Amino acid sequence: MAAAAGCLGREDTDGDSTTDNATTASFDPATDLPYGEWLRTAADDLLFAYADLDAVPTIGSDAALDESLEDPLVTYPLRLNQAVIGLGQLQLSFAGLTSAISSETESESTVSEVTVLDRTIVAEGAFATDTLDERLVEPTDQTWGIAYEQTDQVQGYDQYEPAEIPDSFDDDPPVVAVSPEAVVVGPDANRVQALITGRNGRDAGFFEADETLAQLFELAGAGDLVVGEIGARSDRSLGVRETFDGELHFEPRAGEDSLASLAFGDSGDTVSSQFALSADDRTEDRRDTIESRFGTAAVEDSVSVSATDGRITVDGTYTLQRLGLTNGQRSESGALSQEDAAELVSPDALAFQYEPPGEQQFGELWVSVTEETDAAALRVDAASGGYTEIQPQDRPIGTGDSVAVQVDPNGDSVTVSVVDDDGAAGELTSQSVPTDELSETAASRAVPTDALSFSYESPNSGEYGSLTVEVVADVSAETLVARPQNAPGVFTDRTGSLASDSPVETGTTLETAVSPDGDEVTVYATVDDATGVVARWQGPE
Numbered sequence: 001m002a003a004a005a006g007c008l009g010r011e012d013t014d015g016d017s018t019t020d021n022a023t024t025a026s027f028d029p030a031t032d033l034p035y036g037e038w039l040r041t042a043a044d045d046l047l048f049a050y051a052d053l054d055a056v057p058t059i060g061s062d063a064a065l066d067e068s069l070e071d072p073l074v075t076y077p078l079r080l081n082q083a084v085i086g087l088g089q090l091q092l093s094f095a096g097l098t099s100a101i102s103s104e105t106e107s108e109s110t111v112s113e114v115t116v117l118d119r120t121i122v123a124e125g126a127f128a129t130d131t132l133d134e135r136l137v138e139p140t141d142q143t144w145g146i147a148y149e150q151t152d153q154v155q156g157y158d159q160y161e162p163a164e165i166p167d168s169f170d171d172d173p174p175v176v177a178v179s180p181e182a183v184v185v186g187p188d189a190n191r192v193q194a195l196i197t198g199r200n201g202r203d204a205g206f207f208e209a210d211e212t213l214a215q216l217f218e219l220a221g222a223g224d225l226v227v228g229e230i231g232a233r234s235d236r237s238l239g240v241r242e243t244f245d246g247e248l249h250f251e252p253r254a255g256e257d258s259l260a261s262l263a264f265g266d267s268g269d270t271v272s273s274q275f276a277l278s279a280d281d282r283t284e285d286r287r288d289t290i291e292s293r294f295g296t297a298a299v300e301d302s303v304s305v306s307a308t309d310g311r312i313t314v315d316g317t318y319t320l321q322r323l324g325l326t327n328g329q330r331s332e333s334g335a336l337s338q339e340d341a342a343e344l345v346s347p348d349a350l351a352f353q354y355e356p357p358g359e360q361q362f363g364e365l366w367v368s369v370t371e372e373t374d375a376a377a378l379r380v381d382a383a384s385g386g387y388t389e390i391q392p393q394d395r396p397i398g399t400g401d402s403v404a405v406q407v408d409p410n411g412d413s414v415t416v417s418v419v420d421d422d423g424a425a426g427e428l429t430s431q432s433v434p435t436d437e438l439s440e441t442a443a444s445r446a447v448p449t450d451a452l453s454f455s456y457e458s459p460n461s462g463e464y465g466s467l468t469v470e471v472v473a474d475v476s477a478e479t480l481v482a483r484p485q486n487a488p489g490v491f492t493d494r495t496g497s498l499a500s501d502s503p504v505e506t507g508t509t510l511e512t513a514v515s516p517d518g519d520e521v522t523v524y525a526t527v528d529d530a531t532g533v534v535a536r537w538q539g540p541e
Contacts, residue, residue, distance in 0.1 A: 336426025
């Protein structure tokens, strides 16, 4: 296969190869991988992620992938890992570890590694168990107002289950298990206990279900960041695909298992990516697609592709500069002051909109840029532990750029930081998230029934029609969000700002794609500190 337009060179191999042999007899994924012990009792259908936070300081501080990249060899492992690990860190906040997972605050406990197995999360590090016990048993803000009680002790772990739950919680809070070396958070006591007791088992467990799984982990499981989609998994409980699918640029098909990892070089200038895919019935079309799309942004002559009857592997090397990633090092002048940050980005140039979770577990706080700026990047950190960043590769942050961070729907706040061309960062502004529920009375008063008009246009080409929502009368809503139910969430439109003193103006329009076979668009409004549904459109008729 020819190299892609002077961008890279490839080494392609078919059949047996020295780099793609079956698992060696000496390789034991349960003991040879830093997270392998936690997988012994995992289900065969699994969305999995691992992050060594100490080895990858950039991911915990100022890293952001160039949005224009469409190379799955790097976008798939990095963006999917960031999404899954970020959701896992939000779950760790229930254990009182919000400050421990934040790079900006001091804590008695430290988190060095995070492993996510669907909805069960493991944090490894050093933990002040007495302090965590105090936070758990008392209903404090650090555990979202939930009071836990210790219900069991499992192999050195104190197990806690929720005893008092605020009325604002729609879902059951997780079960927490705490030891000096690790904290486990899971949806129920059975899964938490199985994970803890299974890690000390003598058999390979999960890896014995299918020999190819162990082979995948040998080929692509060693890295600072690892992510895998195994079996007929469904990540609906995490909502990762719904939110980030357009940015991942790859999805395993039915009958395929995928694993990918990233290892950052000691110099901090490069990152190596390894990808392995096994398929019940691999087609030449699938191989050709992977060969043509994977590694297009890699260093020249660094990409190699290998294929056997049931497996494809790809590896390549990237420079962080090419990817648009900062290396986490700040300039000699240190962090930016708030005044310096404001010189790069005016606080008035940012618009904030909150989108409730709907059927997902977490909501989103969107930050949109309305003016040109001199900033190299914007970072948004949620108090609950989530974070995200936008950093264009060849230009400063400007009009039309936007970024979203996942937030806790039971109460949260976000901080926006600015990064300059030298990598120095400083806090610019903060915004509370309006997660209170907007009552029906307040909703009808803020946005009367006749204040919105809806206009549908059938698709001229493509898959979706278009719905325009226009504000035709005075409203008192600070923001409006129009979200389709059947069309992808990427078509959600937002207007207004939580930071504005003025409501959404008459004449403002929102546009969203809708399925011509039937769709429902929900319009949300924020008034003061509350957000709720103010209108629904169903159609087309």
